[in-house]
Amino acid sequence: MLFVHLKLANVTVEEVPDVVKAPISVVICARNEINNLEKYLPSIFNQNYPEFEVVVVNDRSWDGTEELLEKLEKQYTNLKVVKILDNDKFIAGKKFAVTMGIKAAKHDWLVFTDADCVPESDNWLMCMQQPVYEETEIVLGYSPYLKKRSLLNALIRFETFFTAVNYLSFALKGMPYMGVGRNMAYKKSLFFKNKGFAAHMHIPSGDDDLFVNAHANRNNTEIRINKESQVWSEPNTSWAGYLRQKKRHFGAGKFYKPKHKFILTLQIIFQFLFYAVFAACMFFSLEAKYVAGGILLLSIIVKSLIYPKLLNRLNYRDLRWWFPILDILLFFFLILNGFLSIFGKKKVNWK
Template sequence: MDYFYISIVISLQICLLLQLFYVIVIHRKLASFRSIELDEDLKSPLSVIICAKNELENLKKNLVPILTQDYPDFEVIVVNDCSNDGSDWFLRDLSVEYKNLKVVTILEHPRFKHGKKFAVTLGIKATTNENLIFTDADCKPASNQWLRHMQNNFTGNTEIVLGYSPYELKGGFLNKFIRFETFLTALNYLSYALKGIPYMGVGRNMAYKKSLFFSGKGFASHMHILSGDDDLFVNQNANRLNTRIEIHPDAQVWSEPKNSLFGFFSQKFRHQGAGKAYKKKHKSMLTIQVLSGILFYALLITLIVLKDQWWLIASVFFIRMLVQLLVYIPILKKLKYIDLVWYLPVFDFIYYIYIMLLSFISIFRKKVEWK
């Protein structure tokens, strides 16, 4: 019993140290990050790419704020991917009013089925500019300065700009957890990028150079994976010298979250399929990070069941939580999620249960679709 107890305590201490390492060494990078000042001389032409499949209502709400960005020279490429909801008529009428709108239409083929990567590739080929900015049909820029801030990062060796796309605040437990999960995802990929280890990006708000896309052979190495047009491209092409991040409030792109548990999990299954194709070093570091969190709570629960040394259980839990609060509160403010600070102790525990559940279900779930 003594050896068993000692092994649990030692293992818990190791997990605590690992968790503190990720918070203090990795995540604190984002807490101290400041966006660079806008350089008015940087006005290179831009191309915005949006892939839309039966997104008529979202296009009606979000496309005009993108077309009317305060930027001197840009085009918006909308890839209408086999839509049957009247999107083609709406886009055709809108292109008459806005000359910077270009529409690429993909027609349904009875035998040829494709994913989003095919649509993105066609959109890129239709662009006339080197600097490409990506978002989705259900996304709306926080301001008309979005393009200026994203373009502002294309200096020196920069080829990839990782933006931030929060979800809108709505009522209910699911909305709060979706936003918390999005916060943790952004916290991780933005912090690692600042640490010089960029491993993913989110297609709702990111940018890269067209020349990088073609020199890296586009999505050729992972075209067989339906998802990953954003994170796998970054994982394959980003490095510490060519990647920057942008989280200025005016550069954020807001999106409407899923309103059902099924829709949320379906979205996450697609993303998880892409994660399996990450570089080995990235998969290893992320696996250790998640496992240390899962084991941290598992070992705490084990000690609670053993009903021994409550002071140890409480002190270990509160040390980790205190460090998280000190580091995360400034980040939550920057990422416009400060209301979530009150839910951190509960959602942090639920998050690891969610990760285990997602991993278990994905073993048996084989069919994944874009739309």
């Protein structure tokens, strides 16, 4: 909290650039997303950016996505549609769809989002464009989930918040370890220089975080947290769907670099030990109870000084009064998810 997350809370938020550096290719992969494309894709074309194309990869859809994209091609001259057909000899996944989108893109700077996402503002591409420093090859953005009235939604948004705080903070500390495909950017040349997803093509997930984990470093990575750079996304509305999503993420995390796995594992272990020791102290002497209670209170005070500011910065201001409770609930949920990921069914698909 004090040596990593506090850095993100205190960093100066970047302004929206007023100069355009280079043209952009926006890459979106869609599988049976007709409703989301119809609802959200126009917001991409309405971006305040002079030269960009939108590459939509239609990945074997059968819900009318193809017909919708054909209609939109007539309406938007900068829309390019890539169609993936069913192939009995090859089982395609999202990484294959992303690769096809990247190959079709005509510009070197690629910005990624999903079909169920909508930018916070018309300046999203201005914020996510190629940075001034040419050595920057990766930009990590942030994508909050839309608010719904349910405990599941609060937990999803809180988990997304802490995930973002972690990967954005570590990137600021010079140790980028992941990004989120709903809002990130990198160079096409970086992708092909490192043979794309070849090293982990066999893993269903990880088109975003595994690529960043393998190729991001302190010199080639920047972050964007300006509110106008953020992209909102539709959250899961069922516990089963959310568990499947987290299972995919858990599977990819096993292939992170050893130092990143070590740090992330330590975070979970120490959080577990913190609550376990606190519970154990309740069965000891009165003095032990006072000490444990004091340490718990101190941790809450420190969190209250750091996380409300971050919740405001990352568009989750409404959760600031609930974070002590959600923090505990999230911890137990992650333990449950880890258990289910290890002992549950192994096969996971992206759609």
